[in-house]
Structure formats: C-alpha cells, structure tokens
Amino acid sequence: MVEARPPLPPFTREGAIQKVRAAEDGWNGGNPEKVSLAYTADSRWRNRSDIFQGRPAIVAFLTRKWQQEQEYRLIKELWAFTDDRIAVRFAYEFHDEAGAWYRAYGNENWEFDAHGLMRVRHASINDLPISESERKFHWDRSGPRPADHPSLSDLDL
Template sequence: MSDARPPLPPFTRETAIRKVRAAEDGWNGRDPHKVALAYTPDSRWRNRSAIFSGRPAIVAFLTEKWAREHEYRLIKELWAFTENRIAVRFAYEFHDAAGAWFRAYGNENWEFDANGLMQVRHASINDLAITESERLFRWDAPGPRPDDHPGLTDLGL
C-alpha cells in the first residue's frame, strides 16, 4: 500500500469531505506531476470533451490547462458519496492570456480503487465570463484555499 492515498474507501461523510478537500488543495498547488500521483497509473478521464487515460496524459492535460488558465483558484464541495465513489460540485476562477476573467462551474464523478487512488474521473464544466471585480476566490496562489475562506455554499454559488 505504498501508493495509498488516504482516506481510503469505503467513505464516510467525514472521509469523503477530507478526500474532496485534499483534491482541491492538490489542484490549487498547480503541480501536474504531483496531482497525477493521486490517480491510478491507468486512470480514465473525461474532462469536457477530452477523453484520455493514464498519468502521462493527465500531466500533459494539466500542464496545458494551467498554462492557459492564469491565476487559477478552485473550490470543491462534496455533493454525494457511496462506498468508493464521490460526486462533487466545483467552481474555479482564472483569466486568459488577454486578461479576461472567467468562473467555471462543474460537477465531477469520481471512482476510487482500494488504495484511495482515483481510477475514473468524469467532469462536466461550463465557463462564465466575469469581470475582475466579480471575482470571489481571493487568496495567495498557487496554494491551498485558507481554512477561513468561504466555500461554495457560503459564497452563494
């Protein structure tokens, strides 16, 4: 179990919430190689219209994503869970190379192996153009969202 990523399934509400926050923190660190280690070597993804599998593809996808999504900040929230599956809703903010700001809203369905590595990830995402003054996710980045920063429900999202 050297590759184990606690918390491990079967999930309770508490461990599912911890798993979601760990994923959020990892993605906010914006290190594609480190993030990819949370997934099985053959993890299968659907992200918007992109479908791919494997850690090398995850690293390539995240490298390109964070090269074009500047000042990326993400908040995830538990939606539902079962023994080895978790559903989350999320929102993230970023700006493009031209300086235009966006908030992306989405849902993810995750399935984990016995070691707590994500083996399946399905993400549906929509982007909404926002102004800089409409931004709600303001903390030093890259890095985790501070514990005292509101979550999605508290922000009315």
C-alpha cells in the same frame, strides 16, 4: 507496490470531505506531476470534450490547462458519496492570456480503487465570463484555499 492515499474506501462522510479537500488543495498547488500521483497509473478521464487515460496524459492535460487558465483558484464541495465513489460540485476562477476573467462551474464524478487512488474522473464544466471586480476567490495563489475562506455554499455559488 502502490502507495495508499487515505482516506480509503469505503468512505464515511468525514472521509469523503477529506478526499474532496485534498483534491482541491492538490489542484490549487498547480503541480501536474504531483497531482497525477493521486490517480491510478491507468486512470480514465473525461474532462469536457477531452477523453484520455493514464498519468502521462493527465500531466500533459494539466500542464496545458494551467498554462491557459492563469491565476487558477478552485473550490470543491462534496455533493454525494457511496462506498468507493464521490460526487463533487466545484467552481474555479482564472483569466486567459488576454486578461479576460472567467468563473467555471462544474460537477465531477469520481471512482476510487482500494488504495484510495482515483481510477475514473468524469467532469462537466461550463465557463462564465466575469469582470475582475466580480471575482470571489481571493487568496495567495502559491498555496491552498485558507480554512477561513468561504465555501461555495457560503458564496451562494
């Protein structure tokens, strides 16, 4: 039996915002296995030039990603939604193994099943090198973004 992941489609604006924040919090937690449970067992992904399917592939992808993108901090924001689809824009900051900092900007298109699990994820992302002094995402990496931390719109990103 599949466990439901509320809010469920059809989405309201409030439900879509909750879904976006739950995804942000999950990714900021940095646990690939836990994050993968928000997706269907056969979820299809396109992330930049990577195209793959299924939870084992999601776990492998996220494990590699967070080994390469260190001190990863992400902010997502609702862009649009329909009954079972949500579009978000996002930005995240990280540094590579050599200590060079980046801010990545992107958009994601999500499609959900009736249980609230994401079955399709398409992500387009661009990286911008930044200096450490240009960082805008400052919170304890071991937890989610604090409720009082500025949003992407508040930061003019």
